Amino acid sequence: MNVALIGSQGQLGSDLASCLNDVTALTRDQLDITDENSVRNCLANIDADIVINAAAYNFVDKAEDEPDLAYRANALGPWCLAKLCAEEDKTLVHVSSDYVFAGDRQRSKPYDETDRPTPTSAYAISKLAGEQYVQAYCPKHFVVRTCGLYGHAALRGRGKGNFVETMLRLGSERDQLSIVDDQRCTPTATADLAKGIVDLLKSNEFGLYHLTNDGDMTWFEFAAEIFRAAGIDVELTPITTEQFGAQADRPRYSVLSNNRAQQLGISLPHWKDALGEYLAERNG
Numbered sequence: 001m002n003v004a005l006i007g008s009q010g011q012l013g014s015d016l017a018s019c020l021n022d023v024t025a026l027t028r029d030q031l032d033i034t035d036e037n038s039v040r041n042c043l044a045n046i047d048a049d050i051v052i053n054a055a056a057y058n059f060v061d062k063a064e065d066e067p068d069l070a071y072r073a074n075a076l077g078p079w080c081l082a083k084l085c086a087e088e089d090k091t092l093v094h095v096s097s098d099y100v101f102a103g104d105r106q107r108s109k110p111y112d113e114t115d116r117p118t119p120t121s122a123y124a125i126s127k128l129a130g131e132q133y134v135q136a137y138c139p140k141h142f143v144v145r146t147c148g149l150y151g152h153a154a155l156r157g158r159g160k161g162n163f164v165e166t167m168l169r170l171g172s173e174r175d176q177l178s179i180v181d182d183q184r185c186t187p188t189a190t191a192d193l194a195k196g197i198v199d200l201l202k203s204n205e206f207g208l209y210h211l212t213n214d215g216d217m218t219w220f221e222f223a224a225e226i227f228r229a230a231g232i233d234v235e236l237t238p239i240t241t242e243q244f245g246a247q248a249d250r251p252r253y254s255v256l257s258n259n260r261a262q263q264l265g266i267s268l269p270h271w272k273d274a275l276g277e278y279l280a281e282r283n284g
């Protein structure tokens with residue numbers, strides 16, 4: 001398979017580039033997803049039968065002030081890609097987010113692909129619109145919803161950073177940290193997600209998929225495991241989403257069921273193993 005990879009310098013994009021053999025890895029300078037001419041001109045020069053979109057506007061809080069920018073990158077960009085891929089009979093892989101679900105505190109059942117999305121932020125609305133454009137316009141699509149990504153590209157200053165790197169930095173600066181303990185989800189290593197996406201592509205079973213590491217946790221539980229595994233001594237205090245006071249709302253429960261991917265034989269490691277692997281590689 002010949003792949004054109006958009007957003008190749010981000011966390012997921014970098015790991016996808018390492019997993020793929022015949023890949024044209026595109027930077028934002030080469031293809032700006034918010035510019036239809038840039039998308040058309042760039043892809044016209046690449047002999048690819050698959051387009052993977054790993055680019056996105058990922059600033060969840062800032063999107064409340066600039067929903068137009070989020071929508072252009074996360075919805076209209078995928079709309080343009082979907083039309084182009086459909087015209088040329090290409091397969092389009094597009095990545096979306098667990099934030100399409102609102103998830104209240106009482107919920108304890110992982111969301112599957114048939115659950116109705118209920119986004120509660122400008123970012124989440126833009127991501128839902130993007131996946132719907134892809135589903136509506138491009139018959140040969142994989143829409144992959146995932147959660148809380150962390151990959152080594154963040155360490156190289158690419159993308160918006162990630163929770164693991166933020167914790168390691170804060171843990172070296174402070175003795176005490178307050179971490180949100182009422183959002184349950186499954187942060188996922190991009191190294192694992194990239195392999196899962198490559199396996200999905202081999203299946204040719206187009207459609208919507210949830211793909212995360214296995215298990216679930218709160219950010220407080222994740223932070224505790226990061227510090228335990230990294231051998232850093234920090235006093236952690238659990239707080240609520242309201243106490244943290246971020247600008248955009250977040251789902252209190254957005255665990256995704258990976259059953260559909262598992263039926264194709266695709267399953268990602270448990271989140272604790274994924275974190276251990278990430279930290280070992282980071283320090284190796």
Ligand SMILES: NC(=O)c1ccc[n+]([C@@H]2O[C@H](COP(=O)([O-])OP(=O)(O)OC[C@H]3O[C@@H](n4cnc5c(N)ncnc54)[C@H](OP(=O)(O)O)[C@@H]3O)[C@@H](O)[C@H]2O)c1
Pocket residue numbers: 006007008009010011012013027028031032033034053054055056057058073095096097098146147148149150153158159160161190
């Ligand atoms: N990060 C998460 O926690 C998370 C959670 C759920 C789902 N997702 C989804 O997973 C996918 C991958 O996320 P990620 O964390 O790997 O992202 P990331 O590290 O933030 O990387 C995003 C990439 O997109 C590029 N980009 C941004 N705007 C662009 C534009 N207008 N045209 C072309 N390229 C552009 C960035 O380029 P520059 O490097 O030049 O800025 C960067 O390389 C995205 O669809 C994201 O919404 C992410």
